[in-house]
Amino acid sequence: MKNEETDNPRRNGEGLENPSRRTLLRGGVAAAGGAALAAGLAARGAGAAISQHADPLITDVQDWNRYPGDGVDARPYGLPSQYEKDVVRRDVPWLTADSKSSVNFTPLHELDGIITPNGLCFERHHGGIAEINPVDHRLMINGLVDNELVFTMEDLKRFPRENRVYFLECAANSGMEWRGSQLNGCQFTHGMVHNVMYTGIRVRDLLNEAGVKPEGKWVLAEGADPSLMTRSIPIEKMMDDCMVAFKMNGEALREEQGYPIRLVVPGWEGNMWIKWLRRFEVGDQPWQQREETSKYTDLLADGQARRFTWEMDVKSVITNPSPQAPITHGKGQTVITGLAWSGRGKIARVDVSLDGGRNWQEARIDGPSLDKSVHRFYFDFDWDGSELLIQSRAMDEQGFIQPSKDELRAARGTNSIYHNNGIQTWYIKQDGSAENVEVSS
Numbered sequence: 117m118k119n120e121e122t123d124n125p126r127r128n129g130e131g132l133e134n135p136s137r138r139t140l141l142r143g144g145v146a147a148a149g150g151a152a153l154a155a156g157l158a159a160r161g162a163g164a165a166i167s168q169h170a171d172p173l174i175t176d177v178q179d180w181n182r183y184p185g186d187g188v189d190a191r192p193y194g195l196p197s198q199y200e201k202d203v204v205r206r207d208v209p210w211l212t213a214d215s216k217s218s219v220n221f222t223p224l225h226e227l228d229g230i231i232t233p234n235g236l237c238f239e240r241h242h243g244g245i246a247e248i249n250p251v252d253h254r255l256m257i258n259g260l261v262d263n264e265l266v267f268t269m270e271d272l273k274r275f276p277r278e279n280r281v282y283f284l285e286c287a288a289n290s291g292m293e294w295r296g297s298q299l300n301g302c303q304f305t306h307g308m309v310h311n312v313m314y315t316g317i318r319v320r321d322l323l324n325e326a327g328v329k330p331e332g333k334w335v336l337a338e339g340a341d342p343s344l345m346t347r348s349i350p351i352e353k354m355m356d357d358c359m360v361a362f363k364m365n366g367e368a369l370r371e372e373q374g375y376p377i378r379l380v381v382p383g384w385e386g387n388m389w390i391k392w393l394r395r396f397e398v399g400d401q402p403w404q405q406r407e408e409t410s411k412y413t414d415l416l417a418d419g420q421a422r423r424f425t426w427e428m429d430v431k432s433v434i435t436n437p438s439p440q441a442p443i444t445h446g447k448g449q450t451v452i453t454g455l456a457w458s459g460r461g462k463i464a465r466v467d468v469s470l471d472g473g474r475n476w477q478e479a480r481i482d483g484p485s486l487d488k489s490v491h492r493f494y495f496d497f498d499w500d501g502s503e504l505l506i507q508s509r510a511m512d513e514q515g516f517i518q519p520s521k522d523e524l525r526a527a528r529g530t531n532s533i534y535h536n537n538g539i540q541t542w543y544i545k546q547d548g549s550a551e552n553v554e555v556s557s
């Protein structure tokens with residue numbers, strides 16, 4: 117990791133006592149930052165003229181050019197280059213009492229495109245990682261059905277398969293930022309999200325095989341890990357687009373992600389995506405849920421709680437530049453990039469601001485635009501080297517627009533840690549470094 121600051125829990129911990137890590141006034145950034153907006157790309161482009169460089173990396177033969185490398189038998193399961201060793205999931209040790217009921221974060225600032233590599237998908241589990249031999253795994257359907265059934269893995273693989281790319285976001289993503297900017301890197305502020313292609317079968321097919329009785333309105337999904345992680349899900353959602361997945365990005369689910377099978381609940385909060393899935397019970401009402409479940413409500417300022425807030429709201433974040441990924445090339449041609457997603461469908465548009473939300477310009481979405489999947493956006497501009505307050509704001513196909521953090525707090529207060537989809541601001545300094553801040557108008 118390039119930025120030691122993010123590695124040091126005490127440094128980050130200080131932010132807890134003084135929740136507003138840093139609030140900047142929009143006026144604090146020189147208007148020049150905005151002036152660069154309309155300009156084309158600078159005279160200083162991204163390459164260097166050959167004549168000006170007697171670069172030994174060009175003129176001399178290098179070791180990797182001279183000696184043959186490893187053979188095809190050296191790497192039966194391929195791993196990234198040794199030079200990518202800092203591209204890893206990271207946790208924040210002070211966040212939870214025990215790493216077996218905790219979370220680590222996807223290194224969003226190191227990735228591009230829309231697919232999260234399997235080894236980098238954030239992990240959230242409440243009872244550690246269950247290690248299950250698929251031969252010993254069973255999925256049971258009981259309750260209000262005509263035939264109570266038990267499936268082996270082999271049985272499950274005889275149902276018709278689907279391939280779907282979906283994001284999974286924990287409802288607590290950005291939860292530490294409700295009261296003010298705190299964690300210095302998008303890995304920590306936004307890294308409880310991943311986006312992979314699932315291969316699996318439709319829950320609908322399984323439930324139809326069992327035959328749901330007319331009174332059956334809810335399905336309890338249960339995991340095989342010590343937390344059990346039971347969740348009540350409306351039958352309409354289960355019959356609509358839920359999947360039982362056994363592959364992610366083409367290969368078996370990782371154990372961290374619920375090997376051998378997990379429930380996929382597209383667009384809905386991560387805690388319902390039961391891993392190590394072992395049982396569906398059909399009932400006529402939501403179950404008296406365990407303590408862990410009741411915490412997944414959103415406490416408002418007046419003491420009322422929002423319940424059943426399952427759909428994930430439209431959200432986006434600039435991943436580069438960001439505190440762990442500063443601008444190191446100086447002024448001139450610069451790429452801003454980030455991710456946008458919505459539990460309500462596709463992303464219709466992403467805007468980027470360089471001046472803390474005063475002026476907005478449309479970003480370019482590139483790569484597949486899929487339902488309930490992350491979208492990759494780019495904003496190419498000519499940085500004049502002045503300070504910037506960069507933000508992204510997403511709009512989904514249903515017309516929902518990502519709110520500012522102030523707007524969100526006005527509506528919801530600051531009691532909840534869930535469903536924070538407010539606009540993120542990074543303060544870019546003249547040396548290219550970036551800091552997590554908030555702007556107020």
Ligand SMILES: Nc1nc2c(c(=O)[nH]1)N[C@H]1C(S)=C(S)[C@@H](COP(=O)(O)O)O[C@H]1N2
Nearest residue numbers: 238239240241242286339345386387390391
């Ligand atoms: N069986 C089981 N399923 C679980 C959990 C768990 O602890 N046990 N955690 C849930 C929560 S809170 C989230 S956010 C997602 C995280 O999925 P991931 O680890 O693939 O990122 O899994 C959900 N499914």
Ligand SMILES: [Mo]
Nearest residue numbers: 286287386387
């Ligand atoms: Mo979660």
